[in-house]
Amino acid sequence: MSHDDWQVLWQHMRPAVRSFVLLLVLLGVNVTLGATLPFSWAYVVEGVVVACMVLTVLLVSMEVLREPPLMRLFAALGFFWVAIMFTMTLVDYLSR
Amino acid sequence: MSPLDTVLRDPDTPRITLDRPADYLHAQHTLRSWFFTTDHKRIALLYLASITGFFILGACAAGLVRLSLVVPNGQIFSNDTYNKLFTMHGVIMIWFFLIPSIPATFGNFLIPLMIGAKDLAFPRLNLLSWYVFMLGSLFTIVVLIVGGVDTGWTFYAPFSTTYSNTYVIPALVGVIIVGFSSILTGLNFVVTIHKMRCPGMTWFRMPIFVWTHYAVSLIFLLGTPVITLALMLLVMERAFHIGVFDPRLGGDPVLFEHLFWFYSHPAVYIMVLPGMGVVTELVAAFSQKRVFGYKFVAYASIGLASITFLVWGHHMFVNGQSQLASTVFSFLSFAVAVPSAVKVYNWTATIHKGTIRLDTPMLYAMGYIGLFVLGGVTGLFLATLAVDAHLHDTYFVVAHFHYIMVGGTMLAFLGGLHYWWPKFTGRMYPEAWGRVGAFLIFIGFNVTFFPQFILGYLGMPRRYHSYPPEFQLLNVLSSAGSTILAVGYFFPLGYLIWSLWFGKKAPANPWQAKGLEWTTSSPPPAHNFLRTPVVDYQPYDYANKTRDNG
Amino acid sequence: MADIGIAAEPVDLELAEQFTTKAQQREAATLGMWAWLVTELLLFAGLFLCALILRIQHPQSVTLVTTHLKFWIGATNTVVLICSSLTMSAAIVTSRLGWRRFMLGALLATASLGSLFLLLKGFEYYQDYDEHMMPFLADRSYVLAHDQASVLFLDVYYITTGLHGVHLITGISILLWLTWKASRPAFLQTHQNRIEIYGLYWHFIDLIWIIVFPVLYVLNR
Numbered sequence: 001m002s003h004d005d006w007q008v009l010w011q012h013m014r015p016a017v018r019s020f021v022l023l024l025v026l027l028g029v030n031v032t033l034g035a036t037l038p039f040s041w042a043y044v045v046e047g048v049v050v051a052c053m054v055l056t057v058l059l060v061s062m063e064v065l066r067e068p069p070l071m072r073l074f075a076a077l078g079f080f081w082v083a084i085m086f087t088m089t090l091v092d093y094l095s096r
Numbered sequence: 097m098s099p100l101d102t103v104l105r106d107p108d109t110p111r112i113t114l115d116r117p118a119d120y121l122h123a124q125h126t127l128r129s130w131f132f133t134t135d136h137k138r139i140a141l142l143y144l145a146s147i148t149g150f151f152i153l154g155a156c157a158a159g160l161v162r163l164s165l166v167v168p169n170g171q172i173f174s175n176d177t178y179n180k181l182f183t184m185h186g187v188i189m190i191w192f193f194l195i196p197s198i199p200a201t202f203g204n205f206l207i208p209l210m211i212g213a214k215d216l217a218f219p220r221l222n223l224l225s226w227y228v229f230m231l232g233s234l235f236t237i238v239v240l241i242v243g244g245v246d247t248g249w250t251f252y253a254p255f256s257t258t259y260s261n262t263y264v265i266p267a268l269v270g271v272i273i274v275g276f277s278s279i280l281t282g283l284n285f286v287v288t289i290h291k292m293r294c295p296g297m298t299w300f301r302m303p304i305f306v307w308t309h310y311a312v313s314l315i316f317l318l319g320t321p322v323i324t325l326a327l328m329l330l331v332m333e334r335a336f337h338i339g340v341f342d343p344r345l346g347g348d349p350v351l352f353e354h355l356f357w358f359y360s361h362p363a364v365y366i367m368v369l370p371g372m373g374v375v376t377e378l379v380a381a382f383s384q385k386r387v388f389g390y391k392f393v394a395y396a397s398i399g400l401a402s403i404t405f406l407v408w409g410h411h412m413f414v415n416g417q418s419q420l421a422s423t424v425f426s427f428l429s430f431a432v433a434v435p436s437a438v439k440v441y442n443w444t445a446t447i448h449k450g451t452i453r454l455d456t457p458m459l460y461a462m463g464y465i466g467l468f469v470l471g472g473v474t475g476l477f478l479a480t481l482a483v484d485a486h487l488h489d490t491y492f493v494v495a496h497f498h499y500i501m502v503g504g505t506m507l508a509f510l511g512g513l514h515y516w517w518p519k520f521t522g523r524m525y526p527e528a529w530g531r532v533g534a535f536l537i538f539i540g541f542n543v544t545f546f547p548q549f550i551l552g553y554l555g556m557p558r559r560y561h562s563y564p565p566e567f568q569l570l571n572v573l574s575s576a577g578s579t580i581l582a583v584g585y586f587f588p589l590g591y592l593i594w595s596l597w598f599g600k601k602a603p604a605n606p607w608q609a610k611g612l613e614w615t616t617s618s619p620p621p622a623h624n625f626l627r628t629p630v631v632d633y634q635p636y637d638y639a640n641k642t643r644d645n646g
Numbered sequence: 647m648a649d650i651g652i653a654a655e656p657v658d659l660e661l662a663e664q665f666t667t668k669a670q671q672r673e674a675a676t677l678g679m680w681a682w683l684v685t686e687l688l689l690f691a692g693l694f695l696c697a698l699i700l701r702i703q704h705p706q707s708v709t710l711v712t713t714h715l716k717f718w719i720g721a722t723n724t725v726v727l728i729c730s731s732l733t734m735s736a737a738i739v740t741s742r743l744g745w746r747r748f749m750l751g752a753l754l755a756t757a758s759l760g761s762l763f764l765l766l767k768g769f770e771y772y773q774d775y776d777e778h779m780m781p782f783l784a785d786r787s788y789v790l791a792h793d794q795a796s797v798l799f800l801d802v803y804y805i806t807t808g809l810h811g812v813h814l815i816t817g818i819s820i821l822l823w824l825t826w827k828a829s830r831p832a833f834l835q836t837h838q839n840r841i842e843i844y845g846l847y848w849h850f851i852d853l854i855w856i857i858v859f860p861v862l863y864v865l866n867r
Contacts, residue, residue, distance in 0.1 A: 001652060002652075005652050008743065009739070009740070009743075012739040012742070012743065013735065013736060013739055016731075016732055016735035016736070016739070017732065020728060020729075020731070020732040020735075023728045023731075023856075024725065024728060027721070027724055027725065027728065030859075030860060030864055031721045031864075033864070034717065034721075034860070034863065034864035034865075034867050035717065035867075037867060043865045043866055046860055046864055046865060047860075047865075050856065050857060050860050053856050054853055054856060054857065057731070057849055057852060057853045057856065058853065061731055061735060061849045061852075062845075062846055062849045062850070062853075067676070068673075070290065070673075070677065071676060071677065071680055074677065074680040074681060074684060075680060075683075077318070077684055078318070078683065078684035078685075078687040078688060079687065081318045081405065081684075081688060082687060082688060082691040082694075084405055084406065085322070085358055085405075085688075085691060085692075085695060086691075086695060086698070088406060088408070088409065088421075088424075088425075089354050089358075089695060089699070090698075091409075091418075091420060091421045091424055092350075092354070092409065092417050092418050092420075092421035093418075093699055093702050093703070094702070095418040095419070095420035095421060096418045213664070214663065214664045215663075215664035216664070217664065217665075217674045217678065218674075218678060219664060279682075279685050282681075283678055283681045283682060283685075284678075286677070286681050287674050287677050287678045287681065290674075290677060291670055291673055291674040291677060292664070292665075292670075292674070317681055317684050317685055318684065318685075318688060319688075320685065321685040321686070321687075321688040321689035321692070322688050322689070322691070322692050324689060325689050325690075325692035325693065326692065328805075328809075329692075329696075329805065332801075332805055333801075336782055337781075337782040337784075338782045338801045338804055338805060339798075339801055340696050340700070340798050340801055340802055340805075342798075344794075345794045345795055345797050345798055346703070346704055346707075346794060346795035346798065347795075347798050348699065348703065351695075351696065351699055354695075355692050355695070623663075628666070
């Protein structure tokens with residue numbers, strides 16, 4: 001591979017590499033929290049971190065940011081329906 | 097107006113018949129050309145043939161159930177046989193007939209025609225989904241007939257996981273497989289409707305039939321995976337003792353019911369929404385009027401598909417669900433009545449002052465509207481918490497959902513079958529026989545199921561093969577009605593098959609209906625249209641009289 | 647290959663008969679995959695819901711189980727899958743550039759990382775077996791037998807990881823088949839978008855694991 005090729009590759013891979021690093025860092029945070037359990041409400045932080053990781057994969061790795069609105073809608077649709085399922089079921093379990 | 101427009105609006109423009117390509121039925125003749133076809137129209141007919149077979153099996157099981165209930169003490173069949181019979185009826189009718197009925201046949205055939213496409217977006221996937229469907233359904237049906245299952249179509253845990261001694265696992269596996277077929281069909285429809293519309297076919301120029309199928313496809317995509325998972329958990333628990341519902345360990349069977357009804361309540365709308373689409377087409381065509389409040393009906397379809405995901409808990413009012421949850425689900429269940437009523441009011445308003453013709457499809461559509469209202473209103477009784485405590489698991493529930501599923505979906509299916517039969521086959525059915533059949537089915541249906549409302553109100557529980565003697569009169573009446581219903585079904589079965597060979601040749605547009613499917617020949621050529629249609633007019637363009645005057 | 651530039655091959659799509667334009671065909675395929683991923687998400691969501699309900703109903707039993715799960719293998723596996731996502735991204739990028747050989751390498755690297763995940767997973771199951779953590783084996787005692795409800799969460803663990811494993815096995819099989827197809831010279835000219843479509847699926851399996859790991863191993867450990 002020539003130097004120019006590396007340049008081209010790096011230019012195209014930049015978002016993927018950045019999300020890779022970000023994912024590893026976020027995973028590090030969660031693993032640390034899980035291994036040490038520094039405070040009792042760590043699960044809140046862990047949940048937020050996981051949400052960030054999911055968003056990173058969706059938006060950057062899966063390139064939702066570059067897709068037309070229709071694809072974004074479908075990417076969001078599933079999560080919205082999962083929210084419906086969880087909310088309505090929890091209405092039952094949290095009030096038993 | 098350009099000559100092109102005239103051609104598109106006027107299906108009866110004389111064309112030279114000689115150089116027309118062979119229609120899809122005659123393009124190829126070998127068996128191979130049917131079983132390996134990727135033509136959505138042929139796949140639709142494959143579905144039609146298979147679900148008709150399944151319907152006959154399911155109907156036989158229903159007939160035996162009604163036979164058994166003629167006598168109060170259950171002498172005709174043993175307890176076990178009776179349980180297996182109603183399970184067979186429910187499983188076949190719901191999973192293998194009603195759910196694929198209108199989407200997989202009419203939807204498959206008509207969606208590309210109605211939006212001016214050459215085929216679905218993924219034709220090979222479409223064929224695969226038929227094979228998957230046949231694999232799963234035949235497997236389960238063999239299990240149901242040879243071995244038998246006694247859980248009912250709902251497979252509630254822990255009975256299905258621990259206590260039943262019947263062939264639950266293979267039956268579940270078959271139903272899971274059929275679920276993949278639903279998913280693939282829904283996926284295909286969603287992509288087709290989004291991406292394959294012809295030039296000028298905007299969302300609000302699509303027929304309501306396509307709107308309802310879009311809504312149904314969303315339910316397929318969003319609901320089916322959850323039932324797949326729920327049934328898979330049952331299989332794991334029963335087969336390998338890896339489970340989460342076992343109450344002996346502290347598991348919660350109600351959790352299964354949550355997962356089950358998260359799909360299975362929306363599944364009611366998988367059965368009902370396509371029927372609504374069919375009826376909308378019928379009502380507009382046989383009143384020769386634009387659908388009243390077109391946009392409201394379109395939005396109501398999407399609204400129904402969404403709200404239906406918020407109401408599943410009304411199946412569990414007395415099953416250990418919390419009181420707060422029951423109240424919330426009860427309230428939301430009432431909300432479903434709103435978009436449903438929007439549709440009914442709009443149909444009646446469409447008929448109002450229309451140029452009405454009471455041909456067979458319209459008779460079915462009228463029957464549908466009446467029976468759907470009755471089924472829907474009794475649904476409101478059941479959504480009321482206090483009333484449901486009395487009516488839960490009685491024949492009132494049985495009557496209610498048969499009014500929706502048979503009085504609704506089945507009548508819409510038959511109405512649509514008659515309406516599009518010329519398009520499917522190129523032949524007309526005999527009108528007089530059709531009307532007699534429609535009346536018989538309507539009468540037979542009501543005689544069968546109306547007594548069940550009364551039985552349920554009086555307290556007769558469902559799924560028992562014996563009952564107190566004072567209920568015998570109504571039960572005999574119901575069974576007698578089912579024989580009329582059966583005779584009614586034989587009418588279309590007989591004359592539609594007869595018409596394949598002896599029916600009058602159908603013109604492109606026998607009903608003077610609007611819609612792209614009527615602008616192509618009957619039956620259509622292999623890729624639907626001789627040239628890609630261009631749409632520059634509203635849906636249900638009945639006010640435009642160019643074709644009548646021309 | 648020090649200073650020789652990579653020969654870029656032409657990248658295009660073969661128009662299928664039911665479509666009118668290539669853009670339409672490409673978008674239809676992408677939308678189809680997203681629709682499929684929606685179903686995958688809801689499939690796993692049912693299991694996450696079970697896990698959540700168990701955490702609400704039997705919090706002590708769940709904590710007991712999580713402390714017995716192989717936290718570090720799970721964490722390592724997450725790293726493995728994140729790496730495989732990166733190689734998959736590289737495959738997509740190079741397929742767009744028309745660098746077929748580079749792309750094949752990236753695809754094979756992805757498949758290898760997926761297999762590594764499965765190997766580690768298998769080792770983890772073996773350890774579970776070794777530590778008597780398999781209550782469904784009738785002839786083997788269960789180490790947490792004093793806490794009956796713990797069986798339920800442990801079963802959710804087996805079903806979730808098993809289902810994810812099935813997805814990975816399917817994914818790797820398709821990936822190898824795709825690599826074989828893509829090794830033909832004309833592939834990028836006719837089916838480049840298959841790499842992108844497949845990439846979406848692979849990233850999504852990764853995403854599911856990113857949720858599975860905390861749900862089973864990390865929370866309230």
